Amino acid sequence: MTTDQLGVAIVGCGTIGRTHVAAVDELDELKVVALVDEITLASAVFADAIEAQGKPRPTTYVKLADVLADPAVDLVVVATPTGLHIDQGIAVLAASKHLIIEKPLDVDLTRAQGIETASLAAAERGVVASVISQHRFDPASQIVANALASDRFGRLTSAIVSVAWWRSQGYYDAGDWRGTWAMDGGGALMNQGVHTVDLLLWFMGRPVEIYAHIGVLAHERIEVEDTAVATIVFESGALAVLHATTSAYPALTARVQLMGSAGSAVIDGDQLTYFHAADAGEDVGPMGLGGGGNQAAEVLGLIEASRDIVVKDPTTYPAGHVRQYQDILRAIHAGAEPGVRVSDAVLALAAVRAVYVSSTLGRPVLFDDVVAGRYNKVRVKAGK
Numbered sequence: 001m002t003t004d005q006l007g008v009a010i011v012g013c014g015t016i017g018r019t020h021v022a023a024v025d026e027l028d029e030l031k032v033v034a035l036v037d038e039i040t041l042a043s044a045v046f047a048d049a050i051e052a053q054g055k056p057r058p059t060t061y062v063k064l065a066d067v068l069a070d071p072a073v074d075l076v077v078v079a080t081p082t083g084l085h086i087d088q089g090i091a092v093l094a095a096s097k098h099l100i101i102e103k104p105l106d107v108d109l110t111r112a113q114g115i116e117t118a119s120l121a122a123a124e125r126g127v128v129a130s131v132i133s134q135h136r137f138d139p140a141s142q143i144v145a146n147a148l149a150s151d152r153f154g155r156l157t158s159a160i161v162s163v164a165w166w167r168s169q170g171y172y173d174a175g176d177w178r179g180t181w182a183m184d185g186g187g188a189l190m191n192q193g194v195h196t197v198d199l200l201l202w203f204m205g206r207p208v209e210i211y212a213h214i215g216v217l218a219h220e221r222i223e224v225e226d227t228a229v230a231t232i233v234f235e236s237g238a239l240a241v242l243h244a245t246t247s248a249y250p251a252l253t254a255r256v257q258l259m260g261s262a263g264s265a266v267i268d269g270d271q272l273t274y275f276h277a278a279d280a281g282e283d284v285g286p287m288g289l290g291g292g293g294n295q296a297a298e299v300l301g302l303i304e305a306s307r308d309i310v311v312k313d314p315t316t317y318p319a320g321h322v323r324q325y326q327d328i329l330r331a332i333h334a335g336a337e338p339g340v341r342v343s344d345a346v347l348a349l350a351a352v353r354a355v356y357v358s359s360t361l362g363r364p365v366l367f368d369d370v371v372a373g374r375y376n377k378v379r380v381k382a383g384k
Helices: 015-025 040-052 064-068 082-094 109-123 139-149 169-173 188-192 194-204 293-306 319-334 342-361 367-371
Strands: 006-011 030-036 059-061 075-078 098-101 129-131 156-164 207-215 227-234 239-245 254-260 263-268 271-277
Touching: 006 015, 006 064, 015 030, 015 040, 015 319, 030 040, 030 064, 040 059, 059 064, 064 082, 075 082, 082 098, 082 109, 098 319, 109 129, 109 342, 129 319, 129 342, 139 194, 139 254, 139 263, 139 271, 156 194, 188 194, 188 227, 188 239, 188 342, 194 227, 194 239, 194 254, 194 342, 207 342, 207 367, 227 342, 342 367
Parallel strands: 006 030, 006 075, 030 059, 075 098, 098 129, 156 239
Antiparallel strands: 156 254, 207 227, 227 239, 254 263, 263 271
């Protein structure tokens, strides 16, 4: 390892851990030096795969405390089941290691607010903490965010967001933690839809009121929802419809549709499929093609300019993770905030919690009341 490289420890050697290993492999500034998993076979398989690529074999650990004592580790990635994130993350920050937590942040809002406080204190010591929300760094998301920052859509009036995916019964049966409130923290919205919730809040601002319904409609032996719908009122007065499901066989796309008084945009399957701003006067059609003129050239140019990552292992879909890692490296080197803060993840988690509370109580709830803990004692449920 060169003096310019940061040593990375991956905690949790499951499917998402593989994505993080692949993402780290894309960046010369990072190197996997340690793997942590209670199942020794899991970490051994990861270590074997890394060694087979001609790279130094990472040290394997069973306990997080042991890896935190390793001076070769500068950055720790928590990629374990959601219910373990907070305790592990707080331990990482206490050891003054930089921290990345895979989404969602945790299953419990109060615990999440605890690590928010810890991350702010760690930042005073130059320690960076971030939560994966890789779709903020997609070219399409960046184009829309820049347009919003420049008021090119005028006043945002409404949004429709949908995550219409499919997960088989086998997916939930594959792990005893999946589909449970205790370890998964929720279903289609918490696990699959949280990225889209984060984008919605990033684009639209802070919610005021949420009214929702959730249910289990296509699966068995799970406690959490496989379908959720909600309406949201934002501080700006804008309105949104939120939908997430793992019951859309054989799977559709994740779609974000934003509408304003001077323009609109659609992101479908992480691609910008429609963009119109009144200041340019022309449309960019499906998949960013068609329309012509200044606006078409502008948007197509931005998309092309953002294609700066050629992944070595596309089977793990790490391009978004790589972009976020680049942002985290920027923050580490500059002593600045990352593009996705722990505080951002807390707000997304609070929005998900508000959906569950609203559905359980059968009435709208105020977002600030959820954040303040008014409903902490409500035991949420899916369906009647």
